[in-house]
Amino acid sequence: MTxxxxxxxxxxxxxxxxxxxxxxxxSANENEFGPPPxxxxxxxxxxxxxxxxxxxxxxxxxxxxxxxxxxxxxxxxVAAGIDGLLSAVHRTLLxxxxxxxxxxxxxxxxxxxxxxGGTTVRAVPYAGHRADPAALLAAAxxxxxxxxxxxxxPTGTDLGRExxxxxxxRLPGRTVLVVDGAYAEYxxxxxxxxTADLRGRRVLWLxxxxxxxxxxxxxxxxxxxxxxxxxGLERGSEHYAAGRLASVAALAxxxxxxxxxxxxxxxxxxxxxxxxxxAGIGLxxxxxxxxxxxxxxxxxxxxxxxxxxxxxEQGVLxxxxxxxxxxxxLRITVGPPAQVDLVLALLAGELAGSGRS
Ligand SMILES: Cc1ncc(COP(=O)(O)O)c(C=O)c1O
Numbered sequence: 001m002t003x004x005x006x007x008x009x010x011x012x013x014x015x016x017x018x019x020x021x022x023x024x025x026x027s028a029n030e031n032e033f034g035p036p037p038x039x040x041x042x043x044x045x046x047x048x049x050x051x052x053x054x055x056x057x058x059x060x061x062x063x064x065x066x067x068x069x070x071x072x073x074x075x076x077x078v079a080a081g082i083d084g085l086l087s088a089v090h091r092t093l094l095x096x097x098x099x100x101x102x103x104x105x106x107x108x109x110x111x112x113x114x115x116x117g118g119t120t121v122r123a124v125p126y127a128g129h130r131a132d133p134a135a136l137l138a139a140a141x142x143x144x145x146x147x148x149x150x151x152x153x154p155t156g157t158d159l160g161r162e163x164x165x166x167x168x169x170r171l172p173g174r175t176v177l178v179v180d181g182a183y184a185e186y187x188x189x190x191x192x193x194x195t196a197d198l199r200g201r202r203v204l205w206l207x208x209x210x211x212x213x214x215x216x217x218x219x220x221x222x223x224x225x226x227x228x229x230x231x232g233l234e235r236g237s238e239h240y241a242a243g244r245l246a247s248v249a250a251l252a253x254x255x256x257x258x259x260x261x262x263x264x265x266x267x268x269x270x271x272x273x274x275x276x277x278x279a280g281i282g283l284x285x286x287x288x289x290x291x292x293x294x295x296x297x298x299x300x301x302x303x304x305x306x307x308x309x310x311x312x313e314q315g316v317l318x319x320x321x322x323x324x325x326x327x328x329x330l331r332i333t334v335g336p337p338a339q340v341d342l343v344l345a346l347l348a349g350e351l352a353g354s355g356r357s
Contacts, residue, residue, distance in 0.1 A: 007108060007112065008028070011025050011028075011317075014317065018312070020312070020313065020315055021315055022315050022316075022317060023314070023315035023316055023342070024315070024316045024317065024335070024339050024342055024343065025317045025333075026292075026316065026317060026318050026332050026333040026335060026339065026343060027317040027318050027319040027331070027333065028216075028317075028319075028333065029153065029182075029183075029211060029290070029291055029292050029331075029333045030210070030211075030214075030216045030333065031210075031211060031212065031213070031214035031215075031216070031263065031291065032333060032334070032335030032336060032339060033214065033263050033266055033267070033335070033336060034214055035214040035215055035217075035249070035253075036213070036214055036215075036252065036253050036256045036259045036260075037259070038252040038253065038255065038256040038259065039213075039214070039215060039249040039250075039252040039253045039256070040249075041252070042248045042249055042251065042252035043245050043248065043249050045248075046244060046245055046248045047245065049244060050244065050245065052244060053240055053244070054240060054242065054243050054244035054246075054247050055244075055247065056239045056240050058078035058242065058247050059073075060247075060251055061078055061222075061247050061250050061251045061254070062076045062078060062222075064251055064254045064255060065222060065254060068254055068257075069195040069224065070195060070196070071195045071198075071224060072227075074227040074230070075195070075198070075224055075225060075226065075227060075230065076222050076223070076224055076230070077222060077223045077225075077230045077233055077234055077237065078220065078221075078222045078242055078247070078250075079220075079221060079222065079223065079237055079238075079241060079242055080219045080220065080221070080238065080241035080242045080246075081208055081209075081210055081219045081220060081221040081242075082109075082180060082182055082206045082207070082208045082210070082221045083109050084219070084221065084237070084238065084241050084242070085204075085206050085221060085222075085223050085233070085237075086109050086110045086113060086178075086180075086206070087113055087236075087238075088233050088234075088236040088237040088238075089110070089145060089176075089178055089204070089233065089236075090110070090113040090114060090117055090119070090236075091236030092232050092233055092235055092236035093144050093145050093176055093232070094113075094114055094117060094119040094144055094145055095117050095118060095119055096117070096118040096119070098119050098120070098144040098145075099119065099120045099121075099122060099141075099142065099143040099144055099145075100114045100119050100120070100121050100122070100143065100144065100145050100146075100147060101122045101123075101124060101136060101139045101140055101143045101145070101146045101147070101175075102114075102121065102122070102123055102124070102146075102147045103123065103124055103125075103126060103131050103132075103136070103147075103148070103149070103152070104123035104124060104125050104126070104323060104324070104325060105123075105125075105126060105154070105321060105323035105324065105325045105326040106131075106147075106149045106152055106153065106154075107149050107152075107153045107154075107180060107182070108323075110145075110147045110178070110180075111123065111147075122139045122143065124136050124139050125325055126155065126325055126326070129155045129157055129286055129294075129296075129325075129326070129329075130152070130155065130157040130158075130159070131148060131149075131150075131152060131157075131159055133159060133163055133166065133167045136148070136167065137167060137170055137171070140171055140172055140175050141172070142172065142174065143172070143175050144174065144175065144176065145175065145176050145177075145178055146167075146171060146175055146176070146177050146178070147178045147180065148164070148167070148177065148178070148179050148180065149179075149180040149182070150164055150179050150180065150181060150184075150187075150193070151183045151184075151186070151187055151288055151289060151290050152288075153182065153183065153290070153292075153331075154292075154294055154319065154321045154326055154329055154331045155286055155288065155294050155326065155329070156286055156287070156288025156289075156290045156292060156293065156294045156331075157286060157287060157288050158187060158191055158288065158289070160190075160191040161190075161191055161192060161193050161194070161197070164177075164179065164193055165193075165197055165201075168197075168201050168202075168203050169201070171202070173202075175202065176202045176203070176204060176229065177201075177202060177203045177204070178203075178204045178206065179193060179203060179204065179205045179206065180206050181193065181205050181206055181207050181208075182206070182207075182208050182210070182211055183211055183212075183289075183290040183291065184205075184207060185211065185212035185213075185260065185264060186211070186212060186264060186267065186268075186289050186290050186291055187289045187290075188289055191289070193205060195224055198224060198225055198226065199226070200226075201226075202226075202229065203225060204223050204224070204225040204229055204230075204233065205223065205224045205225065206221065206222075206223050207221055207222050207223070207224065208220075208221035208222075209221060209246075209249075209250045209253060211291055212260060212263055212264060212267075212291070213250070213253040213254075213260065214253070214263065215246070215249055215250060215253060218243075218245065218246035218249050218250065219241070219242065219243075219246055220242045220243075220246040220247065220249070220250045266336070267291050267334050268289075270334040270335065270336070270337065270340050271289075271290075271291070271292075271293055271334045273337075273340060274293045274332065274334055274340050274343075274344070275293050277344050278293065278295050278332075278344070278347070281344075281347060281348050281351050282298065282351060283295035283296065283297060283298070283330075283347075283351075284296040284297075284298065286329075291333060291334050292331050292332060292333045292334060293331070293332050293334060294329050294330070294331045294332075295329065295330050295332070296328050296329055297328050297329070297330060300327075300328045301320075301327040301328050303328075304320045304327065304328050304329060304330050305320055305327075306350075306354075307320075307330060307347065307350055307351075308320040308330060310346075310350045311343070311346050311347070311350070314346060316342060316343055316346055318330050318331065318332045318333075318343065319331040319332075
């Protein structure tokens with residue numbers, strides 16, 4: 001943990017703190033299938049230009065994304081990952097005297113910036129490990145931003161396109177709906193928001209290259225929204241935060257759609273196997289289409305923490321969210337078969353050894 005209280009220690013920080021070598025980091029929902037080879041080649045090819053600042057307009061990447069999503073390039077803003085975009089949302093739409101509505105226990109970075117910046121935060125509990133649209137709407141009042149993670153992290157559950165749009169259409173006029181789509185690629189097309197849905201709505205859809213595209217270390221993502229919402233966001237953005245190598249890597253990844261499809265197939269296969277086998281050893285598996293599986297431990301937060309710690313001692317990191325309402329969950333990133341085997345064997349061993357308590 002850094003002096004500033006970063007809630008997400010890196011693998012290196014964990015190893016330095018515990019002295020235990022990490023065998024598998026299944027606690028950060030990185031892409032365990034690796035970066036696209038096409039992106040690696042693009043990084044190598046561009047490395048000799050590392051002395052140059054990036055094209056801060058990310059013209060080529062935005063053109064490729066515009067073609068992929070069927071939107072004009074003016075509807076896209078590239079930044080240093082979703083976290084970078086959340087920071088810009090905070091700088092431009094929140095702050096003292098402004099209000100954020102979020103789900104209590106969801107991905108915490110938006111609320112983390114809001115707390116540091118003097119924003120009023122209204123955190124609405126999940127209803128059965130799923131965001132509660134009626135309660136969010138009731139809390140929205142005069143809120144400036146409603147932040148929704150869809151599909152959600154850490155639960156993996158989603159509302160689905162129709163419910164998200166119903167929510168968007170009932171929000172008060174001044175409220176911007178910020179949809180964090182970090183896991184959108186994993187969601188089935190039927191349930192996923194569409195870029196056409198954003199037209200005429202006060203919705204920002206945040207996307208990343210960190211998950212399905214396998215480029216978390218590059219720090220690059222983008223926002224999709226109306227040009228006027230994006231112009232506001234850009235005023236609070238750090239223009240050169242997404243670097244030159246990140247930009248070329250992301251462009252190569254967008255062009256390598258066959259690789260993305262392969263990762264999505266392998267992830268879904270691993271997820272369904274993990275889900276079936278975790279249920280078989282007595283854990284209550286939550287539904288979801290992401291690159292992780294969330295399970296409820298029948299013994300509650302105490303058991304979840306015991307299991308997390310036992311695996312960590314053996315060099316396998318899984319996440320136990322510590323917010324009330326989700327602290328009985330273990331969240332496990334889906335990787336290739338050998339990693340699934342490893343985490344299943346360790347969990348089965350722990351549960352058998354403790355009589356499932
Ligand atoms: C819901 C959610 N949003 C954002 C992020 C961070 O995304 P990025 O790497 O693009 O900053 C994560 C990473 O775990 C996430 O789970």
